[in-house]
Amino acid sequence: MRRTFAALAVGLLTALPAGAASAAPTQAPGCDVVTAELTWGFKESFRAYIDGSIANGEWTVADGATYDTPDFGFPAESGRVDPRQPNGSIAFAGSVRFTGHGGILDTTVARPVVVIHPDGTGVLLLDVSGPTMEGDQVSVVEAEFLDIDLTGQNLTPVDGVIRIDAAPTTLTSDGAVAFPNYEAGTAFDPITVVADVGDCDLTGQPIGTDTTGDTDTAGEAGMPWLLPAIGVAAVAVGALVVALIVTRRRRP
Ligand code: HEM
Structure with a gap:
């Protein structure tokens, strides 16, 4: 059961596209x-x-x-x-x-x-x-x-x-x-x-694309599916943890 849980959790997390783990919004480079x-x-x-x-x-x-x-x-x-x-x-x-x-x-x-x-x-x-x-x-x-x-x-x-x-x-x-x-x-x-230009930070998405979406960013504009995907993964992991605990308690 534990191996299954671990494999499933890893599978869910790795199924998320690269960049999902660092979902902090980035500042446009312009x-x-x-x-x-x-x-x-x-x-x-x-x-x-x-x-x-x-x-x-x-x-x-x-x-x-x-x-x-x-x-x-x-x-x-x-x-x-x-x-x-x-x-x-x-x-x-x-x-x-x-x-x-x-x-x-x-x-x-x-x-x-x-x-x-x-x-x-x-x-x-x-x-x-x-x-x-x-x-x-x-x-x-x-x-x-x-x-x-x-x-x-x-x-x-x-x-x-x-x-x-x-x-x-x-x-x-x-x-x-x-x-x-x-x-x-x-x-x-x-x-x-x-x-x-003050303390402008040049990391992030190209100029002019910050409100229209861009594939280089992990922000909401560029990856609208990201937050729902993280939510689904979190619920699934939580359910598996509960299942694991219940299974352990039922063991003789
Ligand atoms: C009574 C009307 C005007 C007269 C008699 C006149 C006369 C002249 C003369 C004699 C020159 C040659 C200057 C030189 O080679 O050192 C000249 C140059 C020039 N004029 Fe007029 N001009 C008149 C109106 C205007 C107007 C309405 C404009 C509009 C902007 C204009 C723009 C220029 C320019 C851009 C040059 C070249 C300046 C340079 O970079 O050497 N002129 N003009």
Whole structure:
């Protein structure tokens, strides 16, 4: 009887899929951004043109953006990054309004978003509005404005901080439509991102799958059958223990 009980108990437990014994919920690997800043000069030659003798203009920052020569600063609104793939995005607040030529030039760029793709490429999305040099009116939201070259960037958090240091950028084809004075491929100023991710724990399931279910996790979302299976096993083991005790008591 004892051998039967032991074999049955072992059988029940081993019948449970791997990972069932360590069913503690795991934290998703993506890091929520606590605070972050995007530092970016937009385009040095454009700034020189604006505040030089041709455009006789200026720029003004709003909605949280700052300017400290030669860079604009944009504070993060929200963001989530998985440094291991890497993968994610950080959205920033703030706007910069460039004016010149007595008001004929009046372009506002706002709300940049840094997107990091798993293939190692990056994109900067941007809202752009205002008249072009040809007099057409542009108004785009979250346009893919710049390609970001992330080659050599290590996105592993150091002391809770993820850094993208002076990553080179070039104008995309959509960017050239939104800002038509430059051709696609034109170099813009490099971007620097400093993102505080606190004490983010990188174990668990991939970014974006924590609420939809994932096979890498032992959490409820990934293995909905797990808790019922453990319950059934516990009841079966309990019944066997009772049976064992009753059998022993009946022995002469
Ligand atoms: C009265 C109207 C305008 C005049 C007379 C004018 C004139 C000029 C001139 C002479 C340049 C060449 C600057 C240089 O090579 O150093 C230039 C460049 C440029 N203009 Fe205008 N412009 C006008 C309106 C606009 C408008 C509405 C925009 C829209 C954003 C614009 C955007 C640009 C840009 C992006 C450059 C290139 C700056 C650079 O990176 O060197 N301009 N403009």
